[in-house]
Amino acid sequence: MSDDSTPPKALATRLISPATQRGKGRRPVNPPIERASTMLSDDPAQMTSSRDGPVYGLEGGSAARQLRSILADMEGAHDSLIVPSGLAAVTVPLTAILRAGDEVMCTDAVYGPTRRFLTRHMFERGIQTRFHPADASTDAIIDSLGDNTRVLLIEAPGSLTFEMVDMATLARACKERGIITIVDNTWGAGLAYRPLEHGIDISVQALTKYVGGHSDILMGAISVATKAMADTIFETIDDNGWHVSPDDAWLALRGIRTLPLRYRSQFQSAMKVVQWLEQQPQVSRVLYPPLPSFTHHELWNSQFDGAASLFGVVMKGGSRADAHRLMSGLSLFGMGYSWGGFESLVTYETPQLEQRLHQADLEGQLMRFHIGLEDTDDLIADLHRGLSAWPT
Numbered sequence: 239m240s241d242d243s244t245p246p247k248a249l250a251t252r253l254i255s256p257a258t259q260r261g262k263g264r265r266p267v268n269p270p271i272e273r274a275s276t277m278l279s280d281d282p283a284q285m286t287s288s289r290d291g292p293v294y295g296l297e298g299g300s301a302a303r304q305l306r307s308i309l310a311d312m313e314g315a316h317d318s319l320i321v322p323s324g325l326a327a328v329t330v331p332l333t334a335i336l337r338a339g340d341e342v343m344c345t346d347a348v349y350g351p352t353r354r355f356l357t358r359h360m361f362e363r364g365i366q367t368r369f370h371p372a373d374a375s376t377d378a379i380i381d382s383l384g385d386n387t388r389v390l391l392i393e394a395p396g397s398l399t400f401e402m403v404d405m406a407t408l409a410r411a412c413k414e415r416g417i418i419t420i421v422d423n424t425w426g427a428g429l430a431y432r433p434l435e436h437g438i439d440i441s442v443q444a445l446t447k448y449v450g451g452h453s454d455i456l457m458g459a460i461s462v463a464t465k466a467m468a469d470t471i472f473e474t475i476d477d478n479g480w481h482v483s484p485d486d487a488w489l490a491l492r493g494i495r496t497l498p499l500r501y502r503s504q505f506q507s508a509m510k511v512v513q514w515l516e517q518q519p520q521v522s523r524v525l526y527p528p529l530p531s532f533t534h535h536e537l538w539n540s541q542f543d544g545a546a547s548l549f550g551v552v553m554k555g556g557s558r559a560d561a562h563r564l565m566s567g568l569s570l571f572g573m574g575y576s577w578g579g580f581e582s583l584v585t586y587e588t589p590q591l592e593q594r595l596h597q598a599d600l601e602g603q604l605m606r607f608h609i610g611l612e613d614t615d616d617l618i619a620d621l622h623r624g625l626s627a628w629p630t
């Protein structure tokens with residue numbers, strides 16, 4: 239917090255400055271990794287008081303506390319809770335809020351494991367989900383909200399096909415109807431988009447991706463606007479004993495210090511790569527909201543300040559075998575799931591689209607690329623080699 243004489247500090251500074259705060263005595267820059275289940279007290283009374291720090295390992299150590307406070311500042315949240323995966327960051331609030339008879343409205347382009355949680359786990363507990371088409375307009379989504387809709391789960395952009403919606407308008411419409419809004423903001427990372435500033439109730443993100451940044455942890459953050467919601471979600475975490483390990487909290491804290499730098503640099507690299515890809519004869523379309531040619535570019539432009547380095551490429555025709563040949567022909571793009579790390583990755587996504595209720599009308603095979611921190615000329619040269627085997 240700044241007083242009247244100090245101007246508010248930029249986010250890049252605020253992610254780092256808790257490490258250099260004065261008045262805390264001689265210490266390392268980073269908090270130690272506190273591996274602990276049991277915490278010892280000096281007398282019996284202290285054993286039941288959290289005033290001197292956690293009384294049991296489940297409450298989390300210094301790295302987890304500093305990480306949560308930085309995340310809450312970044313997301314403009316009352317509180318940010320951390321859980322053991324990005325998927326858990328989506329499923330925990332749904333578990334905390336929904337009861338039998340409730341309905342969830344959700345995009346058909348939702349992250350696959352979230353869809354599975356809704357259609358299997360939640361369905362078995364009496365909670366229905368309705369999936370709106372991935373390219374539905376904001377007005378159409380509002381019109382489809384029903385009397386039993388308790389949660390609108392937004393993923394913007396949608397997984398694999400990158401559709402956008404007007405989130406502030408959806409938040410307003412849901413508030414009027416008493417519907418809770420949750421945004422999976424993994425792509426916006428709390429940097430390019432901050433959902434709570436636009437009236438959204440809960441912003442979740444997989445810290446596994448850009449915050450971790452090095453493809454070596456799994457973690458999720460749930461950032462909430464109010465104390466009441468923080469208490470509701472914390473109870474679910476606490477009741478279930480879902481805990482983040484001190485080593486992982488420490489790695490996420492290390493990652494978040496350099497988040498803006500990596501995110502911005504990877505965005506710039508992605509722009510160079512997509513502009514090149516758009517010109518290639520084997521490519522039909524690039525699905526990336528910052529591209530002026532993308533259908534929902536204006537929705538991105540009016541809401542986001544930056545972008546993740548993850549995009550889809552619709553090829554001209556081709557087959558599964560061609561997609562596999564393209565992937566095998568690349569040497570700098572790792573074949574692996576996830577994104578947000580330092581390394582470039584490629585996946586073949588057409589088979590994943592089959593889970594959708596409303597089929598996407600794509601004119602060729604769908605590939606997904608994540609651009610890492612490698613030199614862009616090297617990445618483009620690699621793509622040039624990989625694309626050369628595509629049938630034209």
Ligand SMILES: Cc1ncc(COP(=O)(O)O)c(C=O)c1O
Pocket residue numbers: 323324325326349393397422424425444445446447456457458576577
């Ligand atoms: C949009 C989105 N949300 C959530 C997740 C889940 O993150 P995690 O892998 O940490 O469970 C992913 C993972 O790919 C994702 O793409």
